[in-house]
Structure formats: C-alpha cells, structure tokens
Amino acid sequence: MISVEQALDRILGYIRVLDSDEVPILDCLGQVLAEEVSATFNIPPRDNSAMDGYAVRSQDTQGASRQSPRRLRVLGTAAAGAVSDYALLPGTAVRIMTGAFLPQGADSVVRFEDTDEASREGMAEIGIQREVAEGWDIRRAGEDIARGARVLGRGTVISPAEIGVLASLGRTTVRVIRRPVVAILTTGDELVDAGEPLPEGKIYNSNGYSLAALVRFYGGIPKMLGIARDSETSVVAGLRGGLDADMLVTSGGVSRGDYDVVKDVLAKQGEISFWTVCMKPGKPLAFGVIKGDRDIPHLGLPGNPVSVMVTFEMFVRPAILKMLGKQPLNKPTIDAIIENTVANTDGRRVYARVIVSKRQGQYFARLTGPQGSGILTSVSRANG
Ligand code: AMP
Numbered sequence: 001m002i003s004v005e006q007a008l009d010r011i012l013g014y015i016r017v018l019d020s021d022e023v024p025i026l027d028c029l030g031q032v033l034a035e036e037v038s039a040t041f042n043i044p045p046r047d048n049s050a051m052d053g054y055a056v057r058s059q060d061t062q063g064a065s066r067q068s069p070r071r072l073r074v075l076g077t078a079a080a081g082a083v084s085d086y087a088l089l090p091g092t093a094v095r096i097m098t099g100a101f102l103p104q105g106a107d108s109v110v111r112f113e114d115t116d117e118a119s120r121e122g123m124a125e126i127g128i129q130r131e132v133a134e135g136w137d138i139r140r141a142g143e144d145i146a147r148g149a150r151v152l153g154r155g156t157v158i159s160p161a162e163i164g165v166l167a168s169l170g171r172t173t174v175r176v177i178r179r180p181v182v183a184i185l186t187t188g189d190e191l192v193d194a195g196e197p198l199p200e201g202k203i204y205n206s207n208g209y210s211l212a213a214l215v216r217f218y219g220g221i222p223k224m225l226g227i228a229r230d231s232e233t234s235v236v237a238g239l240r241g242g243l244d245a246d247m248l249v250t251s252g253g254v255s256r257g258d259y260d261v262v263k264d265v266l267a268k269q270g271e272i273s274f275w276t277v278c279m280k281p282g283k284p285l286a287f288g289v290i291k292g293d294r295d296i297p298h299l300g301l302p303g304n305p306v307s308v309m310v311t312f313e314m315f316v317r318p319a320i321l322k323m324l325g326k327q328p329l330n331k332p333t334i335d336a337i338i339e340n341t342v343a344n345t346d347g348r349r350v351y352a353r354v355i356v357s358k359r360q361g362q363y364f365a366r367l368t369g370p371q372g373s374g375i376l377t378s379v380s381r382a383n384g
Pocket residue numbers: 186187188190191203204205206207208251252253254255257302303304305
C-alpha cells in the first residue's frame with residue numbers, strides 16, 4: 001500500500017507543462033500566460049476628467065464658495081471620445097464629461113454639484129461654488145498603464161480582469177499554455193449512456209459524465225471515448241481513440257473483479273503499475289504510460305462513482321493543473337471540527353464528503369449522509 005502523496009509524486013513525475021498557443025482573449029479564461037505583455041501606449045491616453053463638471057484653472061476658483069461663487073465664462077462642452085481644441089484663458093471654463101480629454105490650460109475639474117449649473121443650464125456663464133486644487137478630479141495620462149510598462153508577466157493566470165486589461169491594450173489574441181485534452185473511457189458491461197433505453201440489469205454511465213465535467217471544470221478539454229465492454233478487444237479499441245490526447249483516464253476494471261481487463265490490456269500496451277493507495281474511497285488505482293508516437297500518461301481510476309470523483313480530485317486534478325502551468329497543485333484545505341462520528345476501520349485516509357459551515361469564527365463539517373462509494377449524491381450535496 002502506498003500513500004496518497006507517494007502516488008501523486010509518481011504521477012506528477014510523468015507530467016510535463018504543455019506548449020503554448022495563441023488564442024482569442026475570450027477563450028483563455030483560467031489559462032496561464034506564456035508571454036510578457038507590455039504597453040505600447042498610455043492608458044488613459046491623455047489627462048481626462050474623472051467627473052462630469054467644469055474644467056477650470058484652479059487659481060480661478062480661489063475663494064469660491066456657495067455664498068460667493070466665482071463666475072467663469074463657458075467656452076463650450078468637451079465630450080468623451082471627441083477631440084476638442086478649447087484653450088482656457090483666465091476667467092473661462094469648459095463644461096466637461098467624464099473621460100473627456102482635459103482642454104489646454106485647464107488643471108482641475110469642478111463637479112456639477114459644486115456649481116450652479118442646475119439653475120443656469122445652457123448659460124454662457126457658470127458659478128463655481130468651491131475652491132479646487134490643481135489636479136482635482138483629473139485622471140492622469142498613463143496612470144493605469146504607462147507606455148512601455150510590463151503589464152502582465154509570464155505565468156499570470158488569466159482572470160476576467162486580465163481579459164479586460166488585454167482588451168484595453170487592443171489585444172484580440174494572447175499566447176497561453178494550451179489546455180490539455182483528457183480522453184475518458186468508461187468500462188463495464190453493465191453500462192448504458194443516458195438517452196438510451198435502460199434494459200433490465202443495466203445502469204446509466206455516470207462516470208463518463210462526471211469525469212468530463214471535472215476535466216472541463218479544471219481547465220482541460222474532455223474527449224469522451226464512450227463505453228468499452230469488459231473485453232480486451234473492446235478496451236483496446238476504445239483506448240485507440242485517445243492516442244492523440246495529452247492524458248487518458250479510464251474508470252472501472254482496475255479492481256480484482258472477474259472482468260477487469262483494463263489492467264491486462266494496459267500491461268501489453270505500455271508500462272503500467274497497479275497501486276493500492278491508502279485512501280478511502282478509491283483504493284485500487286492503475287497508473288502507466290501508453291506507448292505510441294508519443295507517450296501518454298494513463299490513470300486507471302476505480303469504477304465506483306464516488307471513488308472516481310475523489311481519485312480525480314486527488315490525482316487527475318493536480319496533473320491537469322501541472323500541464324496548464326498552474327501553481328499550487330494541492331487543493332486548498334481548512335481545519336474544521338467534524339460533527340459526526342467517522343468510522344476509520346482500517347487506517348486508510350478517509351475522504352468524507354461534508355457540508356462545511358462557519359459559526360463564531362470556527363469551521364464545522366457535517367457528513368452529507370451515507371458515505372458508500374456508490375452514493376454519488378453524497379458528493380453533490382457536499383461543499384468539501
Ligand atoms: P468496477 O470497478 O468496474 O468493478 O466498478 C465498481 C462499481 O462501479 C460497479 O458497481 C459498477 O457498476 C459501478 N460503475 C462502474 N463504472 C461506472 C460508470 N461509468 N457509471 C456508473 N457506475 C459505474
């Protein structure tokens with residue numbers, strides 16, 4: 001029996017960070033940047049107004065108050081997106097909208113609320129009702145991103161904010177570490193896919209779907225190879241469809257059942273080792289490398305639907321994250337007080353499905369119900 005950590009170490013020893021790809025910026029959410037992104041222009045491009053108001057020379061507002069407003073002549077309106085050629089002389093102001101470039105000679109903005117604009121709309125004069133200092137309510141050229149600055153470094157995980165930053169730089173595509181294609185083959189004579197009638201004695205294939213969803217959830221591209229029967233020819237034929245993938249995951253057929261052919265097949269197709277991992281659920285695990293034009297790591301997960309999801313989280317998830325160039329590989333953990341009795345009969349590490357809640361600054365974990373390795377709803381009800 002090997003520990004979860006030993007199993008993971010051995011698996012990760014075969015996993016490499018993938019190469020990169022240039023993709024549309026909206027397609028790279030959660031991927032890792034494989035280039036340095038720097039700015040060829042300032043953002044914002046020029047000094048502009050942070051408020052709707054009046055662009056002024058701050059010295060013209062000296063001593064202004066509600067009781068004694070300073071009257072300034074209005075030269076016109078500067079709108080965002082339009083380039084105007086207003087130039088402020090002493091005693092003048094330009095009505096300005098948020099984002100509009102600051103007119104020549106202006107050094108500050110007085111927002112509408114601090115003027116008598118409401119009572120004098122369209123007037124040729126405006127009453128300024130407060131003093132402002134130089135730079136007031138102005139956004140400086142390059143204050144977000146300065147021309148020439150390195151904006152996003154290699155290794156950055158692309159979140160919605162990074163996608164916005166890339167768009168603000170005018171980028172439509174970006175180079176990121178590509179997503180791994182993970183081929184998924186489920187095995188079992190008892191399996192039928194959803195959408196088909198369910199004959200007596202058969203069950204619907206859930207593992208293929210939970211696995212595909214997990215692959216997508218962690219940033220990979222699932223390639224569903226369907227259901228293989230418990231025969232060598234069927235498993236071999238099924239595996240063939242995964243030879244262009246970056247990783248292959250199978251479910252079922254790795255335990256000591258009568259029809260467990262996956263391990264026999266894999267022993268012929270490449271290197272394979274069978275591990276008994278000190279964990280519950282999910283004890284039997286197969287790991288190997290399928291030899292072909294290029295070697296493909298293969299993880300043979302147990303068949304039980306809960307074991308499949310737990311072993312995926314512990315072993316396939318870190319492999320996907322490593323291929324994606326991500327860190328850290330471990331799942332986040334917290335300390336919580338368990339509120340049920342959890343039986344650990346044989347010393348294996350138990351991965352119980354729990355509902356975690358926080359009360360008075362302390363986490364508590366409650367079992368989701370019966371924890372049998374076939375009870376998939378024990379996972380769907382859990383948040384930890
Ligand atoms: P195995 O490891 O192949 O012996 O499977 C263990 C248990 O998991 C059996 O009860 C199977 O019926 C069940 N099982 C195996 N594969 C699937 C699957 N793809 N979807 C749902 N249940 C499965």
